[in-house]
Amino acid sequence: MANEDKTNTCGTICLKYLLFTFNLLFWLSGGAVMAVGLWTLVDKSDYISLLSSSTYSLAAYILIAAGAIVMLTGVLGCCATIKESRALLIVFFVLLLLIFLLEITAGVLAYVYYQELNEELRADLKETMVQKYQQPGEDHVTRAVDKLQQDLKCCGSNSSADWQQGTWIHTFADGRLVPDSCCKTPTDHCGLRDHPSNIYKVEGGCISKLEEFILQHLQILGAVGIGIAFLQILGMLFTCCLYRSLKDEPY
Template identity: 35%
Template structure:
């Protein structure tokens, strides 16, 4: 009987080491996005769907790390059991990714509608003085300065009596610029922040889709490697 190819064995080990490393990176990035006070936190305010991308990446990263470890052990120890478990795990993830993609396509319009509804409902927070409202106002003010926009839906008027307090964040220094307007004696950006916020939300979804497609290619390679190695081990 022919032995196990050393080249294939160590190629499988290196492949799964990289697979495990990819899982570590995905998990780390997902946890950072989920816990950092950023655009994601602002978008997830009152929106049950907006945290889905980060949560999905946390699950994918964790499972990828576990499968990478199984693959490494299976290759080095020449264990058919571990390699078969690795193959089954990859197959299940691949099936789940296809199913999640289909669900994502179905839910995408609903997610966009809910985000739009949430943004319209949150306008009232801009003119309130409660602790949660102030926290929301501070986050939006930081976004205004970075994204060069003012207000949420209707522009500077969304701030109500709080406008003077946060006016400097959406101040437009170039008065002659067509993207600026005068509001309460202050030159501010004419465009509201809702369109930019929606783009940020779409960006998160695109990142998840991109990672899913990249992992699908790697998973197919892993399945091929593992089955070839299993057959060689069985033929020893």
């Protein structure tokens, strides 16, 4: 009987250390999830403003929420482990399950969004770029387009020729064939010369570049989500094992 008690005690201690280590990793991963979500929204907010769908932003917001809950859950898990409280372990398990469901939701949204991405870009981006660029009350679009063309090294939605079909060419172009942000070395009125040596000529235009950019970010978000999900499964297993190993205590 003494040997059995000793074995159970050793098993419980091992589980406590495993779960405590898990919670530290879990807390750090929550910070990483929040950082990725915030980076996607803040650093790339200009790009996102050119998209008509809010699904991409929604997936990032869900990750930020999940990251915040993960960090709080990690602290709760540490408390539950140290105090050996079965009631806190139950709450911890439920929160882990909730986060897991949030991540699945974000993953489904990201997958659905990517399936619709190409169609949305081709339908909306060209009109947004050539009809709203440098128009009154559309300063945010102008900034987003200039940043998009410079950062992704592209010109026009499908090609630089798209700029000949829009409102901008007849109002604010001032003789330029493309905006100055299309130039490889932007200077005032450098868009007067539409030549590959001067401006970016990319097959597929900014649509293909933006689609590639968003796909890369969705892959990063997906990889982070999968990593956290794997940690959560381990955490739920450790929690269940520790819960069963603890002696019954009043709640």
